[in-house]
Amino acid sequence: MSDNTEKPRNRLALWLPLAIFGGLFALFVHGLMRPADNNVPSTFVGNPLPEFDLPAAAADRPGLATSAFRTGKPRLLNVFASWCVPCAAEAPQLAALAQAGVDVEGVAIHDRPEDLARFLANNGNPYAAIGRDDKRVVQIAIGSSGVPETYVIDGQGVIRYQHIGDIRADDVPMLLGKLKEAASKGAGS
Amino acid sequence: MKVAFLAAMMLVVAVPVAAQQEVPPAPFAYRQLPDPDQEAKAKALMVTLRCVMCQSQSIADSDAPIAGDMRSEVRTRIAAGEDPEHIRQWLIARYGDYVTYTPQIKPITWPLFAAPVIILALAALLLRGRFKRGERIDTGEQA
Numbered sequence: 001m002s003d004n005t006e007k008p009r010n011r012l013a014l015w016l017p018l019a020i021f022g023g024l025f026a027l028f029v030h031g032l033m034r035p036a037d038n039n040v041p042s043t044f045v046g047n048p049l050p051e052f053d054l055p056a057a058a059a060d061r062p063g064l065a066t067s068a069f070r071t072g073k074p075r076l077l078n079v080f081a082s083w084c085v086p087c088a089a090e091a092p093q094l095a096a097l098a099q100a101g102v103d104v105e106g107v108a109i110h111d112r113p114e115d116l117a118r119f120l121a122n123n124g125n126p127y128a129a130i131g132r133d134d135k136r137v138v139q140i141a142i143g144s145s146g147v148p149e150t151y152v153i154d155g156q157g158v159i160r161y162q163h164i165g166d167i168r169a170d171d172v173p174m175l176l177g178k179l180k181e182a183a184s185k186g187a188g189s
Numbered sequence: 190m191k192v193a194f195l196a197a198m199m200l201v202v203a204v205p206v207a208a209q210q211e212v213p214p215a216p217f218a219y220r221q222l223p224d225p226d227q228e229a230k231a232k233a234l235m236v237t238l239r240c241v242m243c244q245s246q247s248i249a250d251s252d253a254p255i256a257g258d259m260r261s262e263v264r265t266r267i268a269a270g271e272d273p274e275h276i277r278q279w280l281i282a283r284y285g286d287y288v289t290y291t292p293q294i295k296p297i298t299w300p301l302f303a304a305p306v307i308i309l310a311l312a313a314l315l316l317r318g319r320f321k322r323g324e325r326i327d328t329g330e331q332a
Contacts, residue, residue, distance in 0.1 A: 040241045043285040110212045110254060135215040136258035143283030145241035145255065 039164045042143030042151075049077075049157045050141040054131025057108040057116055064105055064131030072155040074182040075103040076175070078127070079139055082111050082119030084147040090166035091123035097172060098126035102179060106130040107138050109147055150175070154182035210254065217264035218257030224268075231264045234273040237291045238263070241284055 049066050056063040069075055078094060080087040098104050106127040108116055116130070133139055142151065142159065152161035152175065160182040163171065222228040232249060238259065240251035248256040248263070259280075266276050280288045292298050 038244060040244075040284055040287055042283060043281075044283045047282075110210075112211050115211065134212050135261060136255060137262070139255075140259060140262055140280075140283065145284065 040145040041164065042145075042159075042162045044143040045159050045162050047159055049153060049159060050138075052131070052138045052141065054107065054133055054138060057106070057111060057113065057130040057132035058120060058125070058127075059113070059117065061106075061125070061127055061130045064107060064129045066157060068105060068129060069153045069157040070155070073103065074152060074154045074160070074179045075105055076179070077105050077107065077142075077151040077153050079107045079109060079142075079144050079147055079149045079151075081109040081147045082115040084109075086166035087148045088119070088123050090148055090168075091126070093167040093169060093172050094126040095124050097167075097175065100172075100176065102176070103128050107133050109133050109136060109139055152178045152182050154185055158185075160185065214254070215258045215261030217261040217268075222264050222268055227267050228264075230273055231260075231267040234267070234276060235260055235263055237289060238277070238280065239288050239290060241288060247290065 049069055051066050053065040054063050069077070076094075076097065094104055104126045106129070108130055111119075111132065111134075113132075131138065144151075144162075146164070148166055150163040150167060151159055152163075154160050161178045163175065167175065222231060235249035236247045238248045240246050240248045240253055240256040240259070242253040242255045243251050246253075246256070248259045263276055266279075267273065277289055277291075281293070286293055286295075292301055294302065
């Protein structure tokens with residue numbers, strides 16, 4: 001009696017596993033083809049910088065404290081290290097930004113003063129101040145997971161943007177734009 | 190030739206990695222807390238936190254320098270009497286949910302918690318149907 005009504009339903013059930021397989025196959029292919037993005041973006045953007053006061057990492061530059069970021073002018077906070085290869089690669093771009101009138105503040109991670117001095121002598125020193133962060137206290141407190149990373153901080157000390165990885169030549173205008181944006185935001189609040 | 194190139198590459202890569210270990214590690218990166226209760230609390234939290242550098246290991250398992258610094262941060266906070274869940278939330282505020290292996294109850298995770306209930310309900314419904322049919326066969330009502 002129920003034969004007539006059950007047949008079409010069964011046929012659908014027959015094709016269902018294949019459809020599920022097809023769907024999963026497409027999902028996996030899509031996942032495998034997409035280049036892996038291993039960056040862990042900071043979710044702390046939009047928050048004020050945490051309080052810190054790092055000792056000087058270089059002989060000719062002062063240390064770095066949160067108060068340096070509350071002067072009304074947006075700044076870059078560059079997390080770097082002498083042992084980090086891409087940090088040397090981004091040095092010319094940081095120099096160009098400093099040349100353009102941007103204040104670049106550095107946080108040196110796990111760095112010995114002699115190593116840092118050699119790094120700065122070789123690659124130039126665009127930093128206004130360099131704080132020594134041997135325990136990554138500041139790095140972890142701002143949600144940075146590696147070096148180099150560059151943060152745009154507005155004039156009130158609020159984190160406005162995070163750039164992960166080295167700054168390439170075409171990132172310079174972008175960062176200048178973000179600084180400009182931060183200037184209008186920092187003044188507005 | 191190839192071997193020499195590889196050896197040279199390994200030197201180039203290995204030197205900077207070794208260099209970040211020139212600075213002594215953070216105080217509690219490789220040292221346990223003196224109080225065993227606090228250390229147990231710290232350990233329980235650390236095995237559920239992801240190392241943001243190596244990404245497939247917990248900070249308790251990882252030998253990455255940043256994992257050591259995160260362990261030191263966790264142990265220092267535990268020693269200061271901070272609640273482990275508060276430390277987890279502090280890290281989530283910085284690295285997102287990605288940093289914790291323990292799923293958080295949030296709008297996006299509701300299927301995770303609802304799925305077992307839904308599956309159990311479906312199974313109960315299915316079984317009820319089966320049992321009913323079985324009863325009918327037993328009592329000979331089917332024919």
